[in-house]
Amino acid sequence: MKTTQFKRAIPLKSLIKRKKGADVDTFSESKDESGAQQKSSIEAHVEKMNNTMGGTSDLIEREIIINTKPLIKGVAFFINGLVDNEQVSDFMLKSLLNDSFDLEEAKEFSNTTLEHLIEKQLLTVSEVKMETDWDKIIHHLLSGNTILFVDGINQAFIGSTEGGEWRSVEEPKAEVAIRGAKDAFIESVFTNMALIRRRIKSPKMQFEMFQLGNSSQTDVAIIYMNGITNAKLVQEVRRRINKIDVEHLLNSATIEEFIQDKTLTIFPTVYNTERPDTAANSLTEGKIVIIVDGSPFVLIVPVTFSQFFKSAEDYYQRYDISTLIRILRYISFTIAVLGPSLYIALITFHQDLIPTRLVISLAAQREGIPFPAFIEALIMETTFEILREAGVRMPRAIGQAVSIVGALVIGQAAVQAGIVSAAMVIVVAGTAIASFTTPAYNLAIAGRILRFAMMILAATMGLYGITIGLIALVAHLASLRSFGAPYLAPFAPFIPENHKDGLFRLPKKIFNK
Known part of the structure; x- marks a missing residue:
């Protein structure tokens, strides 16, 4: 019997630049000499993960026996320092190890597959999804999620366990206001999105996520008000962001250089701010806010010369x-x-x-x-x-x-x-x-x-x-x-x-x- 193997691994590329119809590295099924299909074994999953990550010391591998009837073998991967250890322990591993679950009875009751039973019944983390694209699996792993492989299942379970150490929300340092709000953006893209959402509780506010940088795979979010922001402006921002092709994207200044209209000028044509109230006010004016993970300054477009003389204090x-x-x-x-x-x-x-x-x-x-x-x-x-x-x-x-x-x-x-x-x-x-x-x-x-x-x-x-x-x-x-x-x-x-x-x-x- 041949051991099931994965397809050839391709280099990690920007998800946003993947062409429609291009080859995608996924979990595959192999055929033995008789033509019968055999599902990928968990050993093949583990081997591919270790080969992809190159034996890095911050990759934690946790073998588990899922407490079901019958028992099923599984293995979880996560990056130490990028995950919330409490979520990994309480909502991923503990739910799989402690809760007894009869698979046959559940299948008869719900008439569904094994992978959906594990997703809907056993994993208690707030957000769980299944993925077969290997590039996306690695991206989720390096973004702070926990990856779970289960023996006999050709998909990876991705649990939302982002966490780790982040700088707390502090007062603005560069844009001080005597009477204004005292919170400023930090380096977490999701925290920054929440700071804006707290100020504008409207369903018109839309978020779109991108991943830029062939190696860094940095999360980038654009925010706009649906029905207020010009649709052509939104489309133009998407187009310019999609054209960015860099190996590493570590701050918002890189995006600013790529998306500005003219480079041969000393005057800034993209506004940057560390204040959530300034960003929220710009959204209500029909502008677009761009947030880059790892940068405490967000970008605002379009901008006029007079905007640079305005202050939140006004x-x-x-x-x-x-x-x-x-x-x-x-x-x-x-x-x-x-x-x-x-x-x-x-x-x-x-x-x-x-x-x-x-x-x-x-x-x-x-x-x-x-x-x-x-x-x-x-x-x-x-x-x-x-x-x-x-x-x-x-x-x-x-x-x-x-x-x-x-x-x-x-x-x-x-x-x-x-x-x-x-x-x-x-x-x-x-x-x-x-x-x-x-x-x-x-x-x-x-x-x-x-x-x-x-x-x-x-x-x-x-x-x-x-x-x-x-x-x-x-x-x-x-x-x-x-x-x-x-x-x-x-x-x-x-x-x-x-x-x-x-x-x-x-x-x-x-x-x-």
Whole structure:
């Protein structure tokens, strides 16, 4: 008698990229020389599992004798650290080992097969399904589920036992709100989905799951409101996600790079947030949220330029206060981009535009300075960027102190040494403080890059160079799209309805729908 074997194993590929009709590695039945079919033995299942996993030490193999009449041999596999041990013990193994069950009597009563009896009667875990596709079985195993093979059955039982250690839900670190909610996304895709579901208890909210990454097989979920979100937008998001072909997908930044409309731009065209309330609010506006397992930041598409100046705090304060603060953010971003360049242009080319007393004061400060204004600004801006990056990378207890003390000490020492003027230190410091008011970190980085470009234009052509730079900047922003949506909307094109929550935040009674 020949021992039943599996079909040849194929490499683990992305389930989402499997072509319809392609060969699928499944449990098979073999025929002996007489032509009689023999079901796969449990030894063949175990052998294939061990060969696929390569003898990894975190794979737990548990042989069991199922307490039925007659007794049946089984074996369970799970990954140590990815499963909830209590669920594996109480709802998978204990139910199979302790509960006595007469198979023949059950078959006569329910007129069903052995595998369905085990699924419906013996396994008490919350979710159980049967699977024959070997790639899917391995994916479920590596996702924290328990795989059960039963002798004489050509299917694997998959019990939902995901668990292990996860970081608990904590306060937002990057998007702090004084009056807003105090919970933030974590690295678990299912926990993040639940955080949004708690805020929107509507059957219109739909979840779709994907697995991306040929090796990582990372769970990715897209969320949208059925009937509110444009169907073409949903289809376009699916299409772009399906086109992603990478070996490893470990964070949401990878998806952001693949799905954005244009890569040759410093401006972000995909919004990311760590706040569930921001994601929920975007869903009600007809946008799509993308959650990646292992990343505490979710993606939101489409997005406009004005979205990056909005904060969750805006919707927890009165509309007049929120409007004032939002306008202040726009002004601060303008200062962060143009502050040093305007100073360079005025000092170098347009001294006649400065009041006489101020010109005299600035000239006295610059007496003895060996560098032109552009070199001064370049030295101070570069120094401050280095201090800012050092403060971020250093331990939190000393990082902030080092950045602040370093800026004060270096600035004062540079002025006393006659390398830079006191006015330049004030301009650079004010510019740096203004850049911190932008709620979106990635837009603030874009502003920092633009600052250096504007400084070069100001040093070469003065205010004319700044004007040319601004025209090119506006033209570039007008050319950007985020999943087909104009990046400068509702300003260009001008959409009056969307100005209820654009530059101004009008009362909620007005833009409630």
